[in-house]
Structure formats: C-alpha cells, structure tokens
Amino acid sequence: MTDAAPAIFVALEQSGFAAAIRQSPWLYPAANVGHIVFLTLFAGAIAVMDVRLLGGLSAAAPGPLLARTRNVALAALAGMAVTGSLLFSAEASHLALNPVFQLKAVLFAAGLINVAIYQFWAKPAVEHLAPGASMPARAKVTGALSLVIWIAVAACGRSIAYF
Amino acid sequence: MTRAVIFALASVLLTSAAVAHHGWGSYDANKPVTITGPILSSKFENPHATITVRASDKVWTVTLAPTSRMSTRGATEKVVAVGQDVSAYGYPSTVEKDEMRAERITVNGKTYEMR
Numbered sequence: 001m002t003d004a005a006p007a008i009f010v011a012l013e014q015s016g017f018a019a020a021i022r023q024s025p026w027l028y029p030a031a032n033v034g035h036i037v038f039l040t041l042f043a044g045a046i047a048v049m050d051v052r053l054l055g056g057l058s059a060a061a062p063g064p065l066l067a068r069t070r071n072v073a074l075a076a077l078a079g080m081a082v083t084g085s086l087l088f089s090a091e092a093s094h095l096a097l098n099p100v101f102q103l104k105a106v107l108f109a110a111g112l113i114n115v116a117i118y119q120f121w122a123k124p125a126v127e128h129l130a131p132g133a134s135m136p137a138r139a140k141v142t143g144a145l146s147l148v149i150w151i152a153v154a155a156c157g158r159s160i161a162y163f
Numbered sequence: 164m165t166r167a168v169i170f171a172l173a174s175v176l177l178t179s180a181a182v183a184h185h186g187w188g189s190y191d192a193n194k195p196v197t198i199t200g201p202i203l204s205s206k207f208e209n210p211h212a213t214i215t216v217r218a219s220d221k222v223w224t225v226t227l228a229p230t231s232r233m234s235t236r237g238a239t240e241k242v243v244a245v246g247q248d249v250s251a252y253g254y255p256s257t258v259e260k261d262e263m264r265a266e267r268i269t270v271n272g273k274t275y276e277m278r
Contacts, residue, residue: 021209025230028209090209162188 005093013092021090031086038079039154045073046150053126053143055135062135063127100163104156111149116141188256190264196224198263199250205249207240208245214243216251224262225251238268238275247271 001013012018021027048069052062088095095101122138127133135143176224177185179212198218205214212227227243265277 019208022206025234027211029229029231032210134265 002093003098009092009096016090031083035083042076045069050143050147053139058132061131100159107153114145131148189258192254197252203248226264
C-alpha cells in the first residue's frame with residue numbers, strides 16, 4: 001500500500017472486498033488465469049475483425065463476420081473487466097501509480113475511442129459490402145489502429161509486474 | 164500489407180515478452196543483502212506475502228512469494244508469523260525505500276526458497 005496514490009485508490013485497496021481477494025488462496029490466481037483466458041478470446045476475435053477490415057478473409061461478407069466476432073469480443077471484454085477489477089482492487093494504490101498501468105489505461109481509452117470512430121465512421125461503409133469487395137480506407141485505418149492499440153494494451157498488461 | 168502488419172506486431176510482442184522476463188527487474192541483484200531480526204508484521208496475502216523485519220540497521224519490508232507457493236514449500240502463515248526470528252537473503256528495491264525481495268528465508272534453522 002502506498003499513501004502517495006489518490007485517496008480513492010487507497011480506500012479501494014483498504015476495503016474488505018480487496019482484502020478478501022488478497023487473503024483468499026485461490027481468488028487472485030484464478031482472476032489472473034481468467035484474465036489471460038479472456039484475453040486470448042478477445043485477441044482472437046479482434047484479430048479476425050481487424051484482418052477482415054484490412055482486406056483479409058475476403059471470401060466472407062464483412063457484415064455478418066464482423067457482427068459475430070464482435071459478440072465474442074464483447075463477451076471476452078466483459079470477462080476481462082470482471083477479472084481485471086479483482087486484480088486491480090487487490091493492489092489499487094500501487095497500480096494507480098505504476099507507469100505501465102497508466103499507459104495501459106490511456107491505450108485502453110484510445111482503443112474504446114477507436115471503437116466509437118469505427119462505429120460511426122467506418123461501419124456504415126463496410127457492413128453491407130459483398131464478399132471480395134475491396135475495403136474502404138476508413139475500414140483499413142480503424143482496423144490497423146485496433147490491432148496496434150489492443151496488442152499494445154495486452155503488452156502493457158503483461159509488463160505491469162515488471163515495473 | 165496485412166501479412167506485413169501482422170508480422171511486425173508479432174515481432175514487437177515477442178520482443179517485449181522476452182525483455183520482461185520476470186518480476187525482479189526493480190530489485191538490484193548486484194547488491195544482495197542478508198537481513199536478520201524479528202518479524203514485526205506479517206501479511207500472508209496475494210499476490211505476494213510480505214513481512215516487516217527489525218534488522219540491525221532499520222526496519223525492512225520483505226516481499227516474499229505468492230501464498231500458495233509459500234504454503235507448498237512449507238513457509239506457511241505460522242512460519243512467517245509476527246515474533247518469529249527470520250533471516251532473509253534478497254535484493255533491495257530500486258524503487259521502494261527499505262524494501263527488499265527475498266530469494267530465500269530461514270526460520271528456525273529451516274530455509275525456504277521463494278523464487
């Protein structure tokens with residue numbers, strides 16, 4: 001615990017909820033494993049979506065493929081949010097000050113902004129395209145950004161423990 | 164284009180994974196210390212158990228191992244309880260003042276590996 005962190009994170013770490021996570025022999029390791037399992041699901045779904053946006057997997061019509069893989073990505077993201085909250089709560093004050101965690105938070109926000117940009121800017125131009133149709137530039141831009149950002153988020157996540 | 168992007172990203176990811184080999188990076192392995200004294204406080208918690216020890220020079224915070232690993236190796240909550248005399252060999256933190264990460268600890272003549 002570090003008092004240098006903002007009070008809300010100190011309070012979270014000192015809560016009974018966070019103490020229960022730390023004191024359970026299995027809860028923290030289970031959240032740790034679960035976070036990575038959901039990450040692999042998330043990364044797989046995201047990779048399919050982004051490769052499609054970049055013009056790969058062109059035998060499949062983009063609309064239905066993107067819609068289905070997005071459901072997997074959202075479910076996996078929810079799982080990561082739950083497990084990530086457990087991991088964060090246990091060490092909230094240190095993590096809030098950890099530079100790699102801070103970078104991860106910024107990149108995560110950037111990832112969500114990219115989702116919004118895709119939603120309003122690229123998706124309307126993509127979802128009704130036929131199989132094999134060339135992808136518009138806006139699809140490639142958001143797809144490439146998504147790949148780069150989410151892989152960077154994952155790399156940051158794995159690096160937190162080393163800083 | 165797609166393949167080039169994927170290859171570049173995979174390279175970045177693999178390289179960063181190799182750099183981040185394990186979580187001892189913020190401890191100075193070139194300056195190992197052995198501290199000995201009574202345990203003042205003990206938290207048998209995840210992700211790492213920690214104890215504070217009144218050594219001859221100052222009170223150290225000693226970071227140990229995850230609780231399940233501690234228990235598996237016999238370093239249970241009772242072994243690292245308050246009042247026990249402990250000797251800890253490890254590396255001082257380059258970030259946290261008066262903190263060290265123990266490579267191994269000895270309590271009552273028995274040595275427990277933490278890594």
